[in-house]
Amino acid sequence: MPAGFDPTGHVLAGLASVPYAHDVSVLLHTSLAQARRRIPPSVGTLTEVADGVRLTTRAEHLDGAAQMLAVLGWPFTIERPAELRAEVRALAARLLTHADAGE
Secondary structure: OOOOOOHHHHHHHHHHOOOOOEEEEEEEOOOHHHHHHHOOOOOOEEEEEOOEEEEEEEEOOHHHHHHHHHHHOOOEEEEEOOHHHHHHHHHHHHHHHHHHOOO
């Protein structure tokens, strides 16, 4: 094994680059330290930028990406794909429907 080689990091980076259907880029309005605590390397790549942290990942289903963003709880800006915006709106509508059920 070459000196300085990180086998765990290599495997996790490989998992994050699996060729799923959608290339996703989202600007998370949080710090890099907070993002690293909540988002494992197997999910995607985190890059510190001027306005927060860019998460780049791949997703087979955009509804799952929308759910992940909701669970994180930070404000975010969707950079791509544009279709992810519709999935976030659909998730918000479902949550509102469930919240209002039984009133």
